Amino acid sequence: MASLDTYIGTVRSDILKIIPDSRSFVEEHLFQVFFLPDEKLNKVKDLLQAEIDKRLHPDADLNDPFTFYPSFVEQVPDGSENGKYLAIDLGGTKCRTLVVDVNNKTTSQNIIEETIPMDYIRDESASNLFDYIADQLHRLLTDCKLLNTPTSLKLGFTFSFPVKQLAVDKAEVINWTKHYKCSDLIGKDVVDKLEDSIRKRGEMNVKCTAVINDTIGTLITGAFIDPHCSIGLISGTGTNGCCFEPVKNIREYRNTNGREEKMVAIDTRWNNFGYGDVIDFLMSEYDREITRDTVGINMGIEKLMCGMFIGENVRRVLHKMYTEGISFTSWKSWPSQWKDVFSLDTSVVSDILSHPLNGMVIVNKYLSKFNIDNLPENDCRLLYRVCELVVIRAGHVTAACVACLVQRVGKEVIGVAVDGSVFKHTSLYRDVLNDKANTLVDHKQKVYFVPCNDGSGLGAALIAAMMDKSD
Ligand code: BGC
DSSP, X not given: OOOHHHHHHHHHHHHHHHSGGGHHIIIIIIIHHHOOOHHHHHHHHHHHHHHHHHHHSTTOOTXXXXXXXXXXXXXXXXXXXXXXXXXXXXXXXXXXXXXXEEETTEEEEEEEEEEOOHHHHHOSOSHHHHXXXXXXXXXXXXXXXXXXXXXXXXXXXXXXXXXEEEETTEEEEOOOOTTOOOGGGBTSBHHHHHHHHHHHHOSOOEEEEEEEOHHHHHHHHHHHHOTTEEEEEEESSSEEEEEEEEGGGOGGGTTOTTOTTOEEEEEOOGGGOOOTTTTGGGOOHHHHHHHHHTTTOOOOGGGGTSHHHHHHHHHHHHHHHHHTTSSOTTOSSOOGGGOSTTOSOHHHHHHHHTSOTTOHHHHHHHHHTTTOXXXXXXXXXXXXXXXXXXXXXXXXXXXXXXXXXXXXXOOSEEEEEEESHHHHHOHHHHHHHHHHHHHHSOTTOEEEEEEOTTHHHHHHHHHHHXXXXXX
């Protein structure tokens, strides 16, 4: 990609060429909203820094639902881990179960990945969801001939929602994010729930020895691949980051003597950052509308950058352009497929952007899958440009959050281990993130991103392997 500024300049002049009469819309609605200058991004970085310090402060209010808990993961794999370990990765829309062979500094794995039925996600009770997960594990253990083993198989559970972490294998749900309801699990231990369902399903001799957030799993996988990794990042349905913090900064370790030099991984829960009016200066009319229309979905700044909302932002901008008669004038009505909130999935945006801009025919072909009429070339180009702008903003805001953690870690060269569908499938997002993160950090620091496919699940298995050694 050419330098980001040149790229954005091209996007701007191209949109102006397509809709010359709507200069004010382009300037005020598209560029002011989606193109964030470094000043604003630096402000995000500093505010998040202050927020993390506040949450880590020994006097931080423990009853505050946004409080931090350490992960109790105090080390990264050193290569001496060996054996067969299991992992379950419950994050966004998918459930992954893994059998991982760790051997001689390498791993090989069998994975089953399934899209979780929406009914289980939206159910008030978590029982169907956990029974479903236990079924998936049973399927995998059947395939791998690991049912009824004489000794118990150790499992790491990646549970990517806000929790009150009480021990490495004990975590109570604080609230759900993304599309999840399952309210009867709030305040309860997810490991107990998982083990109950596994026991109920039968024939599996499995012990869950660690429960972690997906950022922590990704960081551990990253550190296994590249020792410079000290930050974990998820850019998927949701987003979040973690890093290692000296234990002396952690309330739970206050009375632990002789370990002051140690580090422990913390989930910064940056996804929650931005409640109240703290990030008002970033919020667009689209973000405000989305917040109003998605009451009950408990997510903060991540609404500006994660997979759950990128498609929704695009949908709203296109809708505004349509209703104000700025574009898509050939449509007799707004496409019914894009009527509801979240009906334009982020994967559509990633797919559209994966074709070069001059391949407009491809955009049309792609839209025809959704029964959307042939769009004139200019509308196609506009749609493409809107996707770009929304993705650029997502990459910028993520970069500000990453830069904040880079500042905390303080090393000169820092690897960021990263997993998640947005990062994996959207090359523009990857480019913007890399470029902007390096602009926002101290000029002596260098950040690079280490893709960790299935890192969140694999990391859970690696942690189970590390725990096994320290038993
Ligand atoms: C969750 C986090 C998670 C992130 C990425 C957020 O919505 O609250 O716990 O790490 O998504 O999956």
